[in-house]
Amino acid sequence: MALLEIAGLRKVFGQVVANDHVDLTVMPGETHAILGENGAGKSTLIKMISGLYKPDAGTILFDGALRNFNNPREAIVAGIGVVHQHFMLIPALTVAENVVLGIHGGWGRYDRKTAEEQVSKLSKEVGLPLDPTRKVEDLPVGMQQRVEIVKALYRQAKLLVLDEPTAVLTPQETEDLFEVVHHLNQDGIPVIFISHKLDEVRAVAHKVTVMRAGKTVFESPVGSASAQQLAYWMVGRDIVLQTQRDVVQSGATVLSVNDLTVFDDRHTKKVDNVSFAVKEGEIFGLAGVDGNGQTELVEAITGLRKLAHGSVYLQDKDISRASVAKRIEQGIAYIPQDRQRDGLVLPFSIADNLQLREVSKAPFSKGGWLQKRAARKHAEQLVEEFDIRPRNVDLPVGDLSGGNQQKVILAREMARRPMLLVAVQPTRGLDVGAIEGIHKHLLALRSEGRSILLVSLELDEILMLSDRIGVMHAGHLVAVYNNGEVSREELGLAMTGEITAKEAGA
Amino acid sequence: MKRLWKALSLPLYAVITGLILGAIIMAIAKYNPWSAYGSLLMGAFGNPIAIGNTVSGAIPLMLTALGIAVAFRTGLFNIGAEGQYWVGAMAAVFIGYNFASMPWYFHIPLALIAAMVAGGLWGGVIPGLAKAWVGAHEVITTMMMSYIAILLAHYMVEKGPMMQQGFVPQSPPITSSATLPTILTNSNLSAGLYIALAAVVVVHILLFYTSFGYKLRAVGYNAFAARYSGLPVALYTVLSLGISGVLAGLAGGVQFLGVDYQLTDTFQSGYGYTAIVVALLARNNPLGIVLASIFFSALSSGSQMMQITSGVSANMTDVITGIIIFFVAADRLYAYILRTFRKKQVIAVARKEVQG
């Protein structure tokens, strides 16, 4: 008898069909993975299961009853526990306060002591020991996830949904999490495990359902589906792991990073004594699980973060202390990870966004006066060249689709023919067509002899584009390989810290 | 055309709503709203002198609102323009009654520059730096600085260095060499009008035709993206609040060189607050600020006539102003009402169909 049975679920937002014909059956005590690319509709499905969205059609049968949740509270009361990708914790409150929040309302006394005892006891029982008196904002990310899980279990969840739970974890923390999932299964609690990572799904799940373009397209026990097969269903075609990359004779060193050490805002050492070089006409891919120091490394290179130790050279110029503006001027271009927040001024027009980094210079301004005609001409050219749609350069960038927004950033950064392009997750959240286009542009820049530092969490992207691959783990650059001389398995091992300090090809 | 209508529709709705609700309140209090509004209109525009006084009252509003709009454009809320106005006034009056031997073409500019610098420092340096360095919210810091300024002004004329000889707490009057000439006989309208209009043009050009203005706006809309593009966000925050204060200070200077001439012991102009309304209603558009300033100045200059001829308390105009701000801020209200209305219509139609 299935615990959760979903049939024909559908959700539409305006013109966009986010979910359609979604079926899912989860049995007690199993871990059921939902696999899919970004934008495949996994999050929408989760939000309907957890009562945040109401389905437009279809049924949710849970624990023997037809459910029609009006709000998250009803889902929680029914026994559905969800750990969202972005944690739903209140940083300023303690662990115990976060766990018990919302269970009791009214003017009655909040019994701090009992709450703390209960949370402490429960967390030990399920193998996730926590200090209930600590504030959540003082906990590392892995611990915060524990709080989320304990929060769900405290509400007597009969089903636990984990939305992309490993995205923020270190390999060790991931192992621990898998342990907990098995533990829960043994207690009879099934887990829905959302992921877009094949290896994890194969490691933790009993069954897998693949989603693509808002639909469930494939279901099978994990053991009887090959990686190739799953990947096929995920993207809807065979993955070509190699694109055509012409061999460019790599020349002089463009970027050299020497003994770099960087701290984050909380004074934690995030980059520890890292050295590497990127050469002319080379794409240097930086692989690693999220949160292993890539962000801080990139910020130190682009000038957004102070470096604690070491140096950064662009060609033979020491730019370790140079301002962001100075570095832009020297030839560094940057595609930030969060494009809406860091890359664009959404209310500004396409034309205005395309001059964002060089507005003080000719041809965009002369003697402090904006040259609107020149900016327009420049924008019209780029819109054509990079196929930004619609073609209207006066349109606010906020009105464009995600793919076209990314093209605006790409166009702005590449139009300057930078010496070095730092691209962080340049294809995140984009559809397959847009991804291909962006990859083409990056390879074209490389063919011109420019250098690219590519940071990506997608191993496939790294393998497809890079000439050399560096792997980061826990702030260290643990290995550098020539692409083609390394297997996925080896990279995976390096990313999990299994391989320490190896300089390949040197 | 469509765009223009879109920009104008909300302020118009808000003003109309304000006037209608004001009329309802008057009617409830057994006044005749028609005659009240009639006398208000006459008081504000009934003869050339009244028009001159209305326009004169719009000058400090215009300048202060321009400053507030510059801050709004950079995503900052300068709620303390009132205090910046008074430090500007103090600086201008201080220069104005000293240096009597100076020719007017030095004396007036010097007094105005002093007013601008004082306002700029007051609004820009402390709140700006506090915001840029430690993220202290400018709404609170500018508000607190405003109250400090007003207490300082009281001190200056009661016990401080600007106290005039004698028993009345007030400053000495400015000399004739520092006085802005009146441009309409028997009215308050001074040459300050030209200064205000010039400021409108300059601010418009600065914001939309220079790379500096572009950067100010970029920082305002998205400080993160600006930082990633190498703009010194902290500097632009200070500059934006600074310019805002400069204009509020100039407003104080122009008002005292052109209309009031000496500080007396009441420091409540209200310009700093009404100017926020002006900037909001004008949607930070410089030309809109000119019109909105005249509208609010008319409300205030006509209110005396309203009180005298219709017996309606002059404070009624504050009630109307409050309602207008409310409806400008609650901009989604009209959409909300429309939506609810349509829904009801749909339900009614559906009911009819079911019954029929």
Next chain:
Amino acid sequence: MNFFLQVFGNPELYASTLAMATPLALAALGGTFSERTGVVNIAMEGIMLVGAFFGVMIAVLTHSSLLGLLAGMVAGIITSLALAWPAIRLQSDQVIIGMAINVFAGGLTAFLLNTVYGYNGTPTNTPFLPTITIPGLVKIPFLGQVIGQQNLLVYVMLILVVVGHYVLFHTNIGLQMRAVGEHPEAAATVGVSVVNIRYLGVSIGGMLSGMAGVYLSLGLLNGFDVNMTNGRGYIALAAMIFGKWTPFGSLLSSLLFGFAIALSISLQGYQVSANLVGMLPYVLTIVALTGIIGRSRAPLADGIPYEPSK
């Protein structure tokens, strides 16, 4: 030396401090509840005025100062709903709505004063809130002169601060309030109604600001006068911030600010400028915000509209 003893050795100064601090503390406590749930409340000035006016009006009509008090509190709640509704339902800018309320309330109360009572102001036979004498306490030298005999609302305020602390930090609803002001989305996922909690927070704020207003018109001063709050709503705002958005913090900073006001009053007639002393609350607030003496941090979601998902 003699001068210092005259000013600072006088128990009147401290009794006056307590009296001056009461409206600030009441409004600051109310503001704490509003902002802890995530709604910025700069409307306290206006709400106090409305409370002060209707307190007098109803007290005159019913010949009961307590009914006046009740009316002022109800008027405060109703006025605060004019902040709550657009802030919560329409995601309007809370600072601007607050400003609108202040302008509106200033105009309306002046208009009503003029319309209802004409030019003579509120009647002289208005029943005022009683002064309470605490039997044993009043006999203690000095201390008794400070807190032995004060207006009813001074004692009510002290009790309310304790109750407010208990509610905010030791009840379930208080936990929900703190959660909603920090991270409404997270609170919503565990079934807390962000909308209801915010309405509650703002209404408590309105009620207490209304009470502060009644204290002014029926306690501290005699009757209602145009703009009689005279910036106290903004000082209360400062006290709330300086008190780090906590009830006891609000009380302590209100006492400090009240002391500054009392001191500036008792200095009238001396050479020291009362105006300069009066700057103290504002200067301290800026200092508190810049973090020189322990950073004051607002609730994370304070002032940020919450949009429920469909």
